[in-house]
Amino acid sequence: MTDSTTRLAYPSLAEIEEARIRVSQVAQVTPMESSRFLAEVIGSPVYLKCENLQRTGSYKIRGAYNRISALSDDEKARGVVAASAGNHAQGVAFAARELGIAATIFMPIGVPLPKLQATRAYGAEVILRGHSVEEALRAAAEYSQATGAVIIPPFDHIDVVMGQATLGLEILDQVPDVDTLVVPIGGGGLIAGIAAAVKQRAAALGRSIRVIGVQAENAAAYPPSLAAGEAVSIVPTPTIADGILVARPGLLNFTIIRELVDEVVTVSEADTARALLLLLERAKQVVEPAGAVGVAAILAGKVKDAGTTVTVLSGGNIDPLLMQRVISHGLAASDRYLKLRIMLPDRPGQLARTAELVAEANANVVEVLHTRHGKGLQISQVELELHIETRGPEHRAQVVAKLRDAGFEVRVEE
Known part of the structure; x- marks a missing residue:
């Protein structure tokens, strides 16, 4: 080429x-x-x-394989090196394995375990270095200078x-x-x-x-x-x-x-x-x-x-x-997850009543936090935080209206 x-x-x-x-x-x-x-x-x-x-x-396998297959015999013998937090690492590791070339991949410390395991499974030697891709790239460049391994860039x-x-x-x-x-x-x-x-x-x-x-x-x-x-x-x-x-x-x-x-x-x-x-x-x-x-x-x-x-x-x-x-x-972005804060009088049955109203609105409570210690609460009040699954914007509005119509003070959290 x-x-x-x-x-x-x-x-x-x-x-x-x-x-x-x-x-x-x-x-x-x-x-x-x-x-x-x-x-x-x-x-x-x-x-x-x-x-x-x-x-x-x-x-990424497309570009990695095309680049590595274009190397001279001398370059292939020196092996390849790359730095990546994920897809490029796997593409280079796979391509190098298919071409019978040694590959060393630098990945940041803390890279997600599935990506680390997949890269190793394709036969590459993985070295964890630094806490960002930029640090891993610098380490790969230093490795290339020291060993002669050919750097396989991710895009340029x-x-x-x-x-x-x-x-x-x-x-x-x-x-x-x-x-x-x-x-x-x-x-x-x-x-x-x-x-x-x-x-x-x-x-x-x-x-x-x-x-x-x-x-x-x-x-x-x-x-x-x-x-x-x-x-x-x-x-x-x-x-x-x-x-x-x-x-x-x-x-x-x-x-x-x-x-x-x-x-x-x-x-x-x-x-x-x-x-x-x-x-x-x-x-x-x-x-x-x-x-x-x-x-x-x-x-x-x-x-x-x-x-x-x-x-x-x-x-x-x-x-x-x-x-x-x-x-x-x-x-949440699709208005299908609703977080509410509700002020309740501190007396028996109020939590059960709110749950009943949510159920009547055909919504599902997935998380509840009930506390007497929130800021601005009166001695006779408790605060209820509800996380609710809904079917979308219209259903979300129906749930809030149902609670407010029953006399509850409801604040919608974004």
Whole structure:
């Protein structure tokens, strides 16, 4: 392959087709599922490209395998090294194993146990170093200098972009009439590859395809970078979509995205949690938060006049403990989880009466806190905190009205 310093910014269609042949040795053709619910939201067909069902649980195997397979014999003999908190680690470990190459992966201390175990199970040596991906990256760079192992970057390399681009060709095979693609963005390798593939294929056919990128608003480096005309660093804040938490765009990725991607939008934590819950309930798909941001953008009204739409579910590697928290957050964001504080006279039967009223409203109490020690309470009062499952905004309002109509002083906690 031609080195990225002497070639055009993005891979040609012919190069992507060649990469597809290589990548097909390990990557599966993942399902494309239609979504009636999302189609009703935007008024046109919507399809879900299920890379959460890919080997290793994400699209990352494509770029990792394409990059590692391009190494010289001397480089392969030196082994590869990478740093990641999850999907890239598993992609590199799997690809290296398939190619018979030694792999060393640096992961932050405290990485979720399922991701750590999966990476080791693919045959990589895992070294825990630092408390962030940035610290792990520095350790990987030091290891590379000391041993000669080749660093496999997560997104900022032409071979990685080329591997991810194979997903774009697959999408066009499955939904030839697609008008809009909605793709998660972290460092930008996935959307850069997809945009390079679909824009060139569409141009050859004399049509256009719109590509929209989605970032978590707590870690959105692309909007300010695109506004500035150059890659800029941000200070991200914590996000449940940790798979796309990147402080600075990849330089190669930024160049491609600036030229080929039509729009970049952001979604909130609540938007993402709501999308993950919807995918579980309506599509029966287990998706990590980063992989659900495209659906979140559709639900949040950020994708308009889209025509036939495909959104990429980029990964499904979610820690069960995080899933539990995200589902709770998604229930609250969908107005299906209600937290109430109720002032009660301190006499027998009041707790039973509130529970009876909630039951009459066909809601379910999941947690109760009963205390005499809250601030502002009179000696003759107690405070009751109820956590209630409801069926949505209308049912939520009915529960509150039922309690207030019975004479209770009710405060809704957001």
